[in-house]
Structure formats: structure tokens, C-alpha cells
Amino acid sequence: xxxxxxxxxxxxxxxxxxxxxxxxxxxxxxxxxxxxxxxxxxxxxxxxxxxxxxxxxxxxxxxxxxxxxxxxxxxxxxxxxxxxxxxxxxxxxxxxxxxxxxxxxxxxxxxxxxxxxxxxxxxxxxxxxxxxxxxxxxxxxxxxxxxxxxxxxxxxxxxxxxxxxxxxxxxxxxxxxxxxxxxxxxxxxxxxxxxx
Amino acid sequence: xxxxxxxxxxxxxxxxxxxxxxxxxxxxxxxxxxxxxxxxxxxxxxxxxxxxxxxxxxxxxxxxxxxxxxxxxxxxxxxxxxxxxxxxxxxxxxxxxxxxxxxxxxxxxxxxxxxxxxxxxxxxxxxxxxxxxxxxxxxxxxxxxxxxxxxxxxxxxxxxxxxxxxxxxxxxxxxxxxxxxxxxxxxxxxxxxxxx
DNA sequence: ATTAATAGATCGAATGTTCGCTCGATTTTA
DNA sequence: TAAAATCGAGCGAACATTCGATCTATTAAT
Numbered sequence: 075x076x077x078x079x080x081x082x083x084x085x086x087x088x089x090x091x092x093x094x095x096x097x098x099x100x101x102x103x104x105x106x107x108x109x110x111x112x113x114x115x116x117x118x119x120x121x122x123x124x125x126x127x128x129x130x131x132x133x134x135x136x137x138x139x140x141x142x143x144x145x146x147x148x149x150x151x152x153x154x155x156x157x158x159x160x161x162x163x164x165x166x167x168x169x170x171x172x173x174x175x176x177x178x179x180x181x182x183x184x185x186x187x188x189x190x191x192x193x194x195x196x197x198x199x200x201x202x203x204x205x206x207x208x209x210x211x212x213x214x215x216x217x218x219x220x221x222x223x224x225x226x227x228x229x230x231x232x233x234x235x236x237x238x239x240x241x242x243x244x245x246x247x248x249x250x251x252x253x254x255x256x257x258x259x260x261x262x263x264x265x266x267x268x269x270x
Numbered sequence: 271x272x273x274x275x276x277x278x279x280x281x282x283x284x285x286x287x288x289x290x291x292x293x294x295x296x297x298x299x300x301x302x303x304x305x306x307x308x309x310x311x312x313x314x315x316x317x318x319x320x321x322x323x324x325x326x327x328x329x330x331x332x333x334x335x336x337x338x339x340x341x342x343x344x345x346x347x348x349x350x351x352x353x354x355x356x357x358x359x360x361x362x363x364x365x366x367x368x369x370x371x372x373x374x375x376x377x378x379x380x381x382x383x384x385x386x387x388x389x390x391x392x393x394x395x396x397x398x399x400x401x402x403x404x405x406x407x408x409x410x411x412x413x414x415x416x417x418x419x420x421x422x423x424x425x426x427x428x429x430x431x432x433x434x435x436x437x438x439x440x441x442x443x444x445x446x447x448x449x450x451x452x453x454x455x456x457x458x459x460x461x462x463x464x465x466x
Numbered sequence: 467a468t469t470a471a472t473a474g475a476t477c478g479a480a481t482g483t484t485c486g487c488t489c490g491a492t493t494t495t496a
Numbered sequence: 497t498a499a500a501a502t503c504g505a506g507c508g509a510a511c512a513t514t515c516g517a518t519c520t521a522t523t524a525a526t
Contacts, residue, residue, distance in 0.1 A: 087501085103387040105301035109486060119503045124487065126501095188384065191299040198442050227445060228436070228455040232463070235435030239427035246394050249423060259424040267428070267463035283476085305512060315477045316513080326512065 088126045090116040092140075095133045100182035104134060104192040134192055141184055146204040153207070159215030160265070166208070167237060167261055171253040174241045182245050185238050208234065215268075222270045232267045236260065284322045286312040288336075291329045296378035300330060300388040330388055337380055342400040349403070355411030356461070362404070363433060363457055367449040370437045378441050381434050404430065411464075418466045428463045432456065 094115035098107040109130050113120055127133045148169055156162045174181045189196050199205060212229050215221035221229065240260055244253050290311035294303040305326050309316055323329050348361045370377045385392050395401060408425050411417035417425060436456055440449050 103384065106387060108484080110484095120487080120505095121489085121503050122501075130486065186384065188299065188382065191302060198444065200439065200442065200444055224459065225452060225455045227439065228452055228459055231435035231439065231456070232432045232459045235431035235433070236428045236463075237431070239431030239434070240424070243396065243423065243427060246396065248394065248396055256421060256424055259421045260427070263420065263424055263428045263463040267432075267459040304510080306510095316479095317477050317515085318475075320513070321475065 087116070087118050087122050091118060091123055091126060091133065092137060096137055096179050096183060099134065099137070099187065100179045104187070131192060134189075135196075137183060138189055138193060138196065141180055142202050142204060145184070146202075146207065149204045149207045149211075153211060159211065159218070159220040160269075162211050163215075163233060163264070163268070164261055166211075167264065168257070170237055170241060171257060171260075174244055174253055178245060181241055185241050186245065205234075212268075219270065221268050224268075229268060233264055236264055236267075283312070283314050283318050287314060287319055287322060287329065288333060292333055292375050292379060295330065295333070295383065296375045300383070327388060330385075331392075333379060334385055334389060334392065337376055338398050338400060341380070342398075342403065345400045345403045349407060355407065355414070355416040356465075358407050359411075359429060359460070359464070360457055363460065364453065366433055366437060367453060370440055370449055374441060377437060381437050382441060401430075408464075415466065417464050420464075425464060429460055432460055432463075 091112060095107070095112050098111050098115060102111075109120065109123060112130075112133070113123060116123075123133075127136070149166065152162060152165045152169065156165055170181070184199070190198065209226060209230055212221065212233065213226050216223060216226060216229065237260070240249075240253065240256060243249050249256070287308060291303070291308050294307055294311060298307075305316065305319060308326075308329070309319060312319075319329075323332070344365055345362065348358060348365065352358045352361055366377070380395070386394060405422060405426055408417065408429065409422050412419060412422060412425065433456070436445075436449065436452060439445050445452070
């Protein structure tokens with residue numbers, strides 16, 4: 075038994091730092107969060123933070139890369155599991171809604187934050203692997219005739235725009251019910267917009 | 271001839287400050303913009319800035335209030351000018367697209383910025399007068415049967431989500447053509463989602 | 467018409483504070 | 497006993513804001 079966990083004690087400082095940063099970044103925003111805030115929330119020293127990360131930006135970058143990668147895995151899994159656009163897009167809506175409910179900080183960081191403001195060298199979210207994969211899925215649907223003939227950019231905006239707006243409202247606490255309460259209505263609207 | 275303009279000289283410093291701040295805030299974000307940056311761009315002194323505004327936040331607040339008010343006026347004008355949901359929503363899409371093309375800084379500030387991060391006492395955008403008016407317009411359409419029976423929140427997300435996503439892509443320079451090139455496709459998708 | 471007085475506008479150097487980050491010391495691990 | 501991890505006081509730079517000085521426009525007085 076090395077350092078993994080005895081009862082519920084020693085955690086990896088690196089993970090604690092990432093967890094604390096994610097929480098604070100989504101709660102107050104990157105620029106309203108100081109390294110001292112992260113230090114306090116993660117219950118480590120300043121030195122430890124800089125032992126694991128080059129600087130504050132590197133913490134945000136690590137979070138961003140982790141989340142993008144895991145989102146990409148999920149989308150790939152969906153693409154393999156399903157066989158047509160209807161199932162695929164529906165599964166993506168369900169995935170995003172579920173993530174919003176039980177990993178709200180992750181979704182807040184991805185959907186709400188303006189990464190380019192604090193990660194200047196990062197491409198826009200719409201150019202990241204999972205979002206390119208989404209575009210690919212939709213283009214395939216259009217080619218095969220499952221989706222209406224329309225500009226792929228508009229199809230994308232229609233799908234992800236509606237989806238992310240629902241998520242944003244939920245995270246702003248502007249909805250009366252949890253997201254899955256709106257799942258049917260949301261999916262119906264999206265599918266009506268996209269189907270032939 | 272007081273101080274209005276002789277050739278194209280003396281401008282109101284207050285307006286110059288607001289114009290410079292709007293440009294920089296949308297270009298680099300609120301937190302990446304220093305008062306010194308605004309000072310330079312507006313070609314005034316630090317003292318002048320603080321003569322007209324209590325602090326940096328007050329500049330952002332003035333911009334926000336101005337834009338919200340003018341957007342509200344435009345939406346009210348549309349509501350008066352048109353007589354049904356189809357015309358109203360279509361006119362709003364056209365308005366937003368046009369504003370994005372020839373007042374991109376204004377739209378960037380409204381659609382992309384996270385006001386709550388630098389205006390902590392401000393309500394979310396979705397609670398501002400013009401957005402409440404939009405909600406009202408959509409609820410009326412649902413009641414009258416012009417729009418499909420659905421949760422108003424979803425109808426809203428569908429409309430504004432798609433719209434704002436197209437605008438965001440345009441402002442990120444991710445579109446090959448100007449927005450009005452996508453107007454028909456966008457409107458068709460929105461209307462298919464919302465009509466009975 | 468000229469001057470005097472006043473208030474508003476403009477200026478930019480100086481101030482105080484926040485914050486990211488460094489570094490030498492100390493402890494823990496292997 | 498060497499290397500890795502952890503600590504936190506302290507450094508330096510950036511930044512928002514202040515303030516007293518200077519300039520300008522307006523009004524009042526002679």
C-alpha cells in the first residue's frame with residue numbers, strides 16, 4: 075500500500091490542485107481566482123503548486139486538455155455504439171445533459187469559459203477534436219440523407235447552439251427543473267430543425 | 271459654434287473613452303485590458319478617465335447599460351412594426367445578423383462577454399429587458415398557436431441559442447461568408463424547430 | 467473691453483496594493 | 497543519503513486609483 079489511500083486520507087496534490095482550480099475557475103472565473111485562492115482551496119502551499127505546474131496558466135491548460143480529451147473519448151464511444159444520425163445526436167444531447175447535472179464544473183468550464191482569454195495560444199473550442207468530430211457526424215448525416223440538406227455550419231449552430239444554451243441556463247440556475255425534464259422538448263426541437 | 275466640431279477635431283472625451291473601452295474589451299477581454307490601454311487608445315490622460323468614470327468597472331457598466339437599452343428599443347420597435355411571430359422572430363434574426371456585421375464590437379460585448387465576471391452586481395443577460403421581451407414575444411406566439419406547443423424555455427434556447435452560435439462563429443472568424451449568406455438556412459432551421 | 471474670479475476639465479507623476487512567482491530551508495520518501 | 501516534495505516568507509512588476517498642479521472656459525465686476 076503505497077500512497078494511494080489508506081482510509082480517505084492522502085490524495086495526490088496535483089489532483090487536488092486541479093480540482094480546486096476547476097471549482098474556482100467555474101465559480102468566479104479565471105481572472106477572479108488568485109493562486110492564493112487555489113492554494114487555500116486545495117490545502118497545499120504555494121511551492122507545491124509551482125512544483126507541479128509551471129504557472130497559473132498551465133493549471134487552466136491542463137484542465138482544458140483533460141476535459142477536451144475525455145469529451146473526445148465519449149463522443150468516439152457514441153459514434154461506435156450507434157449507427158445513424160438520429161441515435162448519435164440524441165446520445166450526444168443525453169451525454170451533455172447528464173454531464174451538466176453530475177459534473178457541472180466540468181461543463182461550466184467547457185461551455186461557459188472563454189478559453190482564448192486566458193489560454194492565448196489555444197484554438198477556439200469549435201476547432202477542438204470533439205467538436206470537429208461532431209461536425210463530421212453531422213456532415214455524414216447530411217450526405218446520407220438522414221439530415222436535411224443544409225449548410226453544415228448552420229446545422230452545427232442549430233444543434234450545439236440550442237444544446238449549449240440549455241446548459242448555460244441550467245448552470246445560471248435559470249431553470250425550474252433539472253435538465254432531463256427538458257430533454258424531450260429539446261430533442262424534438264433539434265430534430266425538427268435538422269430532419270428532412 | 272461651441273465645441274461640437276469644427277472640421278473633425280474635438281470629440282467628447284467621455285465618448286472616446288467608451289469607444290476605446292468597447293474596442294479593447296471585445297478584442298482582448300475586460301481583464302486583459304488595463305486602464306492604461308484605454309487611456310492610450312482614447313488618447314486622454316488617466317485623470318480624464320477618472321473625471322468621467324468612478325473606476326474601470328463603471329466604464330464597462332456604462333457600455334453594458336447603453337447597449338442593453340438600445341437593444342431593447344430595437345426590439346420594441348420590431349414588436350410594434352410587425353404583427354405575428356413569424357415576422358417578429360425573423361426580424362430579430364435579421365437585426366442581430368446586421369448588427370454583427372456592422373457593429374461587431376457591440377455584438378461581441380453583448381453575446382460573448384461574461385458580464386457577471388466583471389459586473390458582479392448585474393443580473394444575467396437572460397434577465398435583462400430585451401431578453402425578457404423576447405421571451406414574451408415567444409410565449410405570445412405559443413399561446414396564439416403560431417408556434418408549436420413547447421416549453422418556452424426550450425423555445426427560447428432554440429431561437430437564441432442557434433442565433434448566438436452563428437454570431438459567435440462569425441465573430442471568431444470561423445465562417446467563410448458574411449452572416450447574411452447564412453440567413454435563409456438559419457431562419458429555416460429555427461422556424462422548423464418552432465412552428466407547429 | 468479688459469480684467470478678475472470661479473469652476474470645470476485635463477494632466478501625469480506618485481501611491482498603495484494585489485498578485486504571480488521565486489527560492490532557500492525543511493521534511494518526507496526511496 | 498540523495499532525490500523529490502513541501503513549505504511560506506519575500507520579491508518585483510503590474511495595475512487601479514489618487515491628488516495636487518495646470519490649463520481652459522464661463523461668468524462677474526469694473
